[in-house]
Amino acid sequence: MKKHKILLTGATGYIGSKLLPELAAAGHEIKCIVRDPSRLNVSAPNITAFKGDLLERASLWRAFCGVDTAYFLVHFLHETRGFEEKEIQAAENFAHMARSAGVKRIIYLGALGNSEDNLSPHLRSRQDVGYILRHSGIPTLELRASIVLGNGSLSFELIRDLTEHLPLMIMPRWVSTKAQPIGIDDLLAYLFQSLEIPIWHSEIIEIGGEDCLSYRDLMKEYAKLRGLHRLMLPVPVLTPWLSSHWVAFFSSVNYTLARRLLAGVKNPTVIENNRPRHRFRVKPQRAAEAMRRALEESPSAQKETNVSVLETFDEPMPRNARAS
Numbered sequence: 001m002k003k004h005k006i007l008l009t010g011a012t013g014y015i016g017s018k019l020l021p022e023l024a025a026a027g028h029e030i031k032c033i034v035r036d037p038s039r040l041n042v043s044a045p046n047i048t049a050f051k052g053d054l055l056e057r058a059s060l061w062r063a064f065c066g067v068d069t070a071y072f073l074v075h076f077l078h079e080t081r082g083f084e085e086k087e088i089q090a091a092e093n094f095a096h097m098a099r100s101a102g103v104k105r106i107i108y109l110g111a112l113g114n115s116e117d118n119l120s121p122h123l124r125s126r127q128d129v130g131y132i133l134r135h136s137g138i139p140t141l142e143l144r145a146s147i148v149l150g151n152g153s154l155s156f157e158l159i160r161d162l163t164e165h166l167p168l169m170i171m172p173r174w175v176s177t178k179a180q181p182i183g184i185d186d187l188l189a190y191l192f193q194s195l196e197i198p199i200w201h202s203e204i205i206e207i208g209g210e211d212c213l214s215y216r217d218l219m220k221e222y223a224k225l226r227g228l229h230r231l232m233l234p235v236p237v238l239t240p241w242l243s244s245h246w247v248a249f250f251s252s253v254n255y256t257l258a259r260r261l262l263a264g265v266k267n268p269t270v271i272e273n274n275r276p277r278h279r280f281r282v283k284p285q286r287a288a289e290a291m292r293r294a295l296e297e298s299p300s301a302q303k304e305t306n307v308s309v310l311e312t313f314d315e316p317m318p319r320n321a322r323a324s
Contacts, residue, residue, distance in 0.1 A: 001026060001195075001196060002196070003026075003027050003028055003029070004028045004029070004068055004069050004195055005028070005029045005031075005066055005067050005068050005069070006023060006028050006029065006030045006031070006067065006068075006069050006070070006071065006195075007030075007031050007032075007033065007063055007064060007067040007069070007070040007071065007098075007103070008020060008023065008030055008031070008032050008033075008071045008073070009032075009033050009054065009070075009071060009072055009073055009074050009094070010071070010072075010073030010074040011032035011033075011034055011040060011049075011073075012034055012036070012039040012040055012041075013073060013074065014148075014150075014152055014153055014154070015073055015109065015148070015184075015187065015188070015191075016071070016073045017041060017042070018150075018184065018188055019071070019073070019188055019191055019192065020032070020042050020047070021042050021044075022188060022192055023192070024042065024044040024046055024047055026192075027046065028046065028195075029046050030046060030047050030048070031048050031049075031050055031063045031067065032047065032048070032049045032050065032063075033050050033052045033053075033054065033060065033063045034049050034050070034051065034052070035051070035052075035053055036051075037049040037051055050062060050063035054074060054089075054090035054093055054094055055086060055089055055090055055093065056093075057093045057096065057097065060093065060094075060097045061097065061100075061101075064097045064098060064100070064101035064103065065101055066101075067098075067101060067103050068103065068104045068105065069103065069104065069105045069106075069107065069195060070094070070098050070103050070105070070106050070107070071106075071107045071108075071191070072091070072094055072106060072107070072108040072109075072129070072133060073108075073109055074090060075087060075126070076090070077122065077256075077257055077260050077261075078256070078257060083121075083125070083260070084121055084124075084125045084128075087125050087126075087128070087129050088125070088128060088129065088132065090129075091128075091129040091132040091133060092132055094133070095132055095133055095136035095138070096136075098136060098138055099136055099137055099138060103138055104138070104139070105138065105139055105140070105141070105195075105199070106133050106136065106138050106139070106140040106141070107140075107141050107143070107191065107194045107195070108129070108130055108133050108140060108141070108142045108143065109143050109145065109187075109191065110126045110127060110129065110130040110142050110143065110144045110145075110204075111123050111126035111127065111144055111145065111146070111264075111269065112144045112145060112146045112179075112180065112206060112208070112269035112270065112271065113126075113127065113144075113264070113267045113268070113269050114267075114268070114272070115127060117267050117268070118267075119264070119267055120260075120263040120264035120266065120267055121260065121263065122260045122261065122263060122264045123264045123267055123269070127144075130142040130144075130204070133202075134202035134204075135202070138202075139199045139200065139201055139202055140202040140203075141194045141197065141199060141202075141203055141205060142202070142203065142204045142205070143190055143191065143194065143205050143207050144204060144205070144206045144207065145182050145187060145207050145208060146179040146180045146181055146182065146208055146269035146270070147179045147180075147181035147182070147218070147269070148181070148182060148183075148184055148187055149181050149182065149183050149184065149209075149218075149287060149290035149291055149294055150183065150184025150185075150187075150290070150293075150294050150297075151184075151294040151295075151297040153184060153294075154253060154257070154261065155181070155261075156291070156294055157251065157252060157253065158247065158251055158253055158258075158261070159215070159218050159219055159222050159291075160222065161250060161251030161252060161253070162219065162247070162250055162251060163219045163222045163223050163226070163228065163230060164226070164228070165250050165251075166230070166250060167229070167230060167231065168230075168231045168233060169219065169230055169231065169232045169233065170233055170235055171216055171232045171233060171234045171235065172234075172235055173234075173236065174215075174262065174265045174266050175214055175215040175216040175219075175265070176214045176216055177214055177215075177265055177266060177267070177268055178212050178213065178214055178268045178269075178270055179212070179213060179214065179215070179268070179269045179270065180208030180209060180211070180212050180213075180269065180270040180271050181208065181209050181211070181213060181218065181287050181290065182207060182208050182209045182284065182290070183209060183284070183285040183287075183289070183290030183293065183294075184290070184294070185285070185290075185293070186207075186209065186282055186284050186285055186290075187207070189280070189281075189282045190205075190207050190277075190280055190282055193280050193281060193282070197279055197280065203276060204276075205276040205277055206271040206272065206273055206274070206276070206277065207271070207277050207280075207282075207284075208270070208271045208284065209284045209285055209286060209287055209290060210284050210285065210286045210287075211286055211287045212270050213287055215265065216232065217287075218287060218291070219232070220232070221287060221288050221291060222291055225288070225291055225292055225295060226295070247262065
């Protein structure tokens with residue numbers, strides 16, 4: 001495999017923190033843009049952390065210099081207000097700096113959902129970000145996925161918390177909406193192989209596991225794997241807005257994040273175009289297998305950070321990179 005010079009955003013997040021050691025082990029040179037370098041839990045000679053913020057264009061230039069491939073793996077769902085505007089601004093800054101630095105490929109993890117289906121703000125924002133990156137002038141692979149099943153993923157932790165804590169589970173209508181969950185191992189394989197997939201223009205590739213399931217189905221499967229008896233009572237009320245309070249009370253997901261996630265559960269997130277994903281060497285797992293592996297996985301031990309940290313705010317930028 002060709003060795004790449006890679007920029008990775010979201011390196012301290014759930015997916016980015018798992019992708020980073022795989023990229024490093026393959027011998028690629030990796031630059032990570034992070035707000036807080038102390039949170040980076042992987043160390044290797046070919047990893048460099050750059051302190052920066054995607055909302056502050058001037059902090060990004062040195063991280064982009066010399067890069068041929070850039071991953072966009074960030075979101076702003078935790079922000080108390082204005083998360084959509086911040087995601088758009090971050091995408092525009094990322095696209096502008098990538099174009100100015102001569103980046104050859106962008107890889108973005110977005111969200112499944114039919115754009116004509118009155119998408120929730122979260123899903124709509126994910127697709128708006130993809131639109132900005134695909135129209136940056138740089139060939140972009142936008143991987144669209146649904147629920148991610150893995151130890152530590154928000155969706156899996158939500159399923160685990162509710163199923164573990166509630167012998168009697170109230171099932172509002174939204175838990176029956178179909179999704180196509182993907183195991184974290186399969187998702188990482190798609191992201192990793194995106195480095196080498198031939199592309200000449202921007203593409204959307206829909207990815208997912210073998211099953212189309214609802215949150216209700218996933219909770220039933222989790223209970224089966226854990227040997228738990230759970231009574232699920234369907235109710236015609238309890239909207240996603242009300243459910244977010246309920247979820248925040250019984251799980252580790254805070255109210256703001258729960259509200260934004262659950263608002264999107266009303267939208268089916270299933271693959272509608274299978275063809276492009278067959279270019280990847282991935283045989284997707286079934287949801288039961290992905291959850292079984294998540295249950296078996298013990299929390300990763302945090303490694304001491306030992307990477308080169310560079311302050312980037314005072315690095316002079318070329319004139320074209322400063323343009324708005």
